[in-house]
Amino acid sequence: MAIDELDQGRGVSGIVVANKFRIHPAFVTNQTKKLEQLELLARVTSPDDARFLQMSLTEKARAEITKLSNRRQALTSTMFSEVDKESLDYLNKRLTSIAKIADWHLKIEHKHTVGSNQTATYPAYFLQ
Template sequence: MAEKPTIDRAVRDFIWNVVEIHSQIEEIHKSWAELLGLTEPQWLILMAIDELDQGSGVSGIAVASKLRIHPAFVTNQTKKLEATQFLVREPSPDDARFVQMSLTEKARAEISKLSSKREALNSALLEGLDQASLDYLNKRLTSIAKNSRLASQKLSTGAL
């Protein structure tokens, strides 16, 4: 019977650690955004486009899905980013009703200027973790993310 309280405590500790990490990473994103004269959501949209673009642009739906935000918000913000020349929005070659987005050279240059600071930050953030430890951690976090999506779905449908 002592097992349940120990697991419950470990889960609560894990959740509070995730909350703390999320809060700190949010502050980091705000700082990066401010350096480019952007809002935090705009910075995250640029990072998602950079991550997802395989050379032919990326859809707003893919960006919204990656960031877990509403596609209309992505559309609104990407229009603003286009006005500041941080990204290009072009009709999809497959279906002109949809837009494909890519970072501009200006955006890539501005992001590149931050690379040494980002490398230093990453080193500080992950101090004490070698590549094998980081790979192990990322595999476990991927599993927890998948399980949390399933648990959330079960809770919202009344299965839990």
């Protein structure tokens, strides 16, 4: 999905995907080779620089994503059919707060050395 989101019609490089997920480019290369073997991804040499590959989803991948999206939508509507809009909004706000706190912790953890005795305090906007 990241490849499809980042692709602006010319494909996307592995470095861009690696940066989006904060992972090593070699991991992206290994995984995209596997996806190419499954015919879910096309990798083409960049016209600007032959050292780089531009990746894009194949029609087979798009069809699979559509099938999964339809299944997800059906499952979601079944799971939440009994939940009113106010409760769902409340749940979404709480989950968003949890995601912000987790992201904040990852950033702090990355900045500080392991074994630091500092305690974390949350900015007020995380807890709203």
